[in-house]
Amino acid sequence: MATSSYAFSALGSKRIDFDLLLRLVPILVEVGWDVFNVRKPDANGWNAESLSRLAAFFTPSEPKSEPTIPMTDGTHDATCNCFSIRPSYAPLAPEAESNTKRKLTVRQGSEVLTLAFSEIAFTVTSTKPDGKAGKRKHATTLYHIIWAEVSGATLTVSFVEKKEKARSVCIKATLHGSTEAEAAEWVEDLLNAAYKDIKRNKKLKVFVNPFSGKGKSVELFNQIVKPILDHGKCFLDITFTTHRKHAVEVAREISLDYDAIVVASGDGLSHEIFNGFAEHENPRAAFAIPLAPVPTGSGNGCCLSLLGLEDGFDPTLATLNVLKGKYMRSDLCSVTQDGRRTISYMSVAIGLMADIDIGTEHLRWMGDTRFIYGFLRGIIRQRPYPIRISLKVSERDKHEMHETYQAAWHKQDDDVETCWDDLLPSEKLPPLRYSEAETDGWEDFDVPTLYFYSGLIPYVGRDLLQWPLALPSDGLIDIAVQETASVMSLLGGMGIAPQGGQYWSNTQHFFKVHAYRIKASGTGVLAIDGENNPCNDIQVEVHKGMGAFLSPSGRFGVHFDYPAPGSKK
Numbered sequence: 001m002a003t004s005s006y007a008f009s010a011l012g013s014k015r016i017d018f019d020l021l022l023r024l025v026p027i028l029v030e031v032g033w034d035v036f037n038v039r040k041p042d043a044n045g046w047n048a049e050s051l052s053r054l055a056a057f058f059t060p061s062e063p064k065s066e067p068t069i070p071m072t073d074g075t076h077d078a079t080c081n082c083f084s085i086r087p088s089y090a091p092l093a094p095e096a097e098s099n100t101k102r103k104l105t106v107r108q109g110s111e112v113l114t115l116a117f118s119e120i121a122f123t124v125t126s127t128k129p130d131g132k133a134g135k136r137k138h139a140t141t142l143y144h145i146i147w148a149e150v151s152g153a154t155l156t157v158s159f160v161e162k163k164e165k166a167r168s169v170c171i172k173a174t175l176h177g178s179t180e181a182e183a184a185e186w187v188e189d190l191l192n193a194a195y196k197d198i199k200r201n202k203k204l205k206v207f208v209n210p211f212s213g214k215g216k217s218v219e220l221f222n223q224i225v226k227p228i229l230d231h232g233k234c235f236l237d238i239t240f241t242t243h244r245k246h247a248v249e250v251a252r253e254i255s256l257d258y259d260a261i262v263v264a265s266g267d268g269l270s271h272e273i274f275n276g277f278a279e280h281e282n283p284r285a286a287f288a289i290p291l292a293p294v295p296t297g298s299g300n301g302c303c304l305s306l307l308g309l310e311d312g313f314d315p316t317l318a319t320l321n322v323l324k325g326k327y328m329r330s331d332l333c334s335v336t337q338d339g340r341r342t343i344s345y346m347s348v349a350i351g352l353m354a355d356i357d358i359g360t361e362h363l364r365w366m367g368d369t370r371f372i373y374g375f376l377r378g379i380i381r382q383r384p385y386p387i388r389i390s391l392k393v394s395e396r397d398k399h400e401m402h403e404t405y406q407a408a409w410h411k412q413d414d415d416v417e418t419c420w421d422d423l424l425p426s427e428k429l430p431p432l433r434y435s436e437a438e439t440d441g442w443e444d445f446d447v448p449t450l451y452f453y454s455g456l457i458p459y460v461g462r463d464l465l466q467w468p469l470a471l472p473s474d475g476l477i478d479i480a481v482q483e484t485a486s487v488m489s490l491l492g493g494m495g496i497a498p499q500g501g502q503y504w505s506n507t508q509h510f511f512k513v514h515a516y517r518i519k520a521s522g523t524g525v526l527a528i529d530g531e532n533n534p535c536n537d538i539q540v541e542v543h544k545g546m547g548a549f550l551s552p553s554g555r556f557g558v559h560f561d562y563p564a565p566g567s568k569k
């Protein structure tokens with residue numbers, strides 16, 4: 001769980017983590033200086049005007065009846081003091097291994113080891129001098145096997161092991177009691193089981209953005225990502241991006257024989273790649289190549305959405321997803337603004353959430369804590385954004401949407417009909433279905449808006465499961481509109497936002513739509529997939545299954561089950 005969200009959960013439950021509070025203090029101080037325009041105390045102590053501004057803020061002026069999100073219901077996990085979500089993918093317990101094991105004995109120094117695998121698990125056990133099994137040294141699932149090979153009398157097996165943190169392990173040992181041919185057969189059986197239905201020796205286009213996140217992408221790539229892909233015997237064609245839109249330039253010319261595209265960056269680079277695909281001479285084939293993000297950015301919402309909250313910030317497990325992930329079709333949308341069409345795969349934000357993303361660029365050194373800073377600053381300043389929202393609604397009742405989601409989540413199918421199926425030979429991209437003049441079936445939604453946020457994937461970052469009902473290819477856009485509300489209710493919502501609990505808040509409105517329009521003021525920021533755009537009018541429509549990703553489960557890595565207020569769960 002994200003440390004920052006842990007801190008807010010902690011505030012809600014009166015449990016204090018001093019380390020985290022220490023981390024938050026400078027942020028709160030910064031926010032305080034900024035919001036209240038308070039002068040720091042000088043030699044004469046506090047300035048009286050500053051003190052009266054602070055006092056005015058802490059005097060409640062809003063009605064007490066403002067609904068807040070309940071903090072006490074749900075599946076409570078005492079270990080992290082949070083509400084737990086069932087991940088759609090989790091490593092299987094090694095105990096689940098079946099009895100039919102294939103074993104190989106090797107020697108490493110003076111130690112004799114038994115390597116064994118079943119249909120789902122792989123174990124390494126030391127062997128006592130009397131031949132009996134000794135201590136279990138490693139245990140993992142076959143999903144976590146990277147590679148195995150035998151050369152002469154030397155056996156090499158590499159895998160990812162997840163104890164507290166995931167790390168890659170490589171065992172190099174000498175055959176003990178078996179021939180090279182017997183070992184080669186064992187190796188081939190292991191690889192067949194570990195790569196069942198998954199292509200080996202993938203040809204990968206790799207993008208590394210040295211600028212993303214805290215600027216550590218190259219280091220993370222060289223230390224973690226590349227060694228795993230090399231062990232996995234992949235062919236790598238690497239581009240270190242040197243400027244903005246570099247990935248667009250490469251993607252528009254991309255060779256179509258790559259098995260996947262590895263994106264070692266944050267969410268912005270995938271946006272560039274999709275928009276490069278849109279300019280490719282064969283967009284249909286380009287969009288069919290799956291993206292596999294590796295989280296070296298700030299928010300990494302896409303990686304979190306694919307791997308889940310627990311694993312989505314882990315470069316090791318994200319790299320394993322490159323090797324082992326399942327193909328997953330994903331909806332994309334077209335954002336039309338001033339006659340220009342942009343492809344978006346993640347989000348469109350106006351208001352507070354756009355300010356957070358774009359307005360905290362100068363705080364990159366904070367990592368994703370900069371979003372908490374931006375949020376606190378924004379909810380204290382709290383100003384409604386003058387926009388007019390018009391929606392082509394498919395669903396709007398929160399409880400009904402939740403029920404539809406639960407049923408659809410369990411029925412997710414690999415074989416999805418996509419927007420490409422209806423394309424005429426003359427068309428390169430899916431055509432836009434809604435003209436700007438069309439009003440039939442469109443409805444206005446008018447509230448004092450703190451932020452408008454539309455999305456196609458569940459997570460924005462570790463601290464916010466913004467669109468908990470998002471499904472990869474339901475052909476619908478998830479919309480969240482946050483009304484202006486009391487500071488305390490918005491702060492209360494932060495503690496449960498990593499689990500999507502704010503979905504049930506009365507001041508946050510949700511819709512599933514086919515398309516929408518925003519009439520914007522022209523001032524401020526409009527963020528498309530976290531990238532800065534002019535805040536002019538937009539029209540947005542979805543394209544079912546237009547793009548593709550790799551994901552460990554072939555679904556999003558989150559299953560939303562945060563209980564509605566008053567439910568018995």
Ligand SMILES: Nc1ncnc2c1ncn2[C@@H]1O[C@H](COP(=O)(O)OP(=O)(O)OP(=O)(O)O)[C@@H](O)[C@H]1O
Pocket residue numbers: 209210211212213214241242243244245246265266267268269270272296297298299300301530531
């Ligand atoms: N060499 C470079 N120098 C400066 N900017 C670059 C370079 N390469 C790519 N970029 C730009 O970096 C920007 C940020 O990338 P990205 O969004 O992937 O990371 P992030 O903002 O840290 O993470 P997130 O979007 O997950 O919060 C993109 O707009 C991209 O165009």
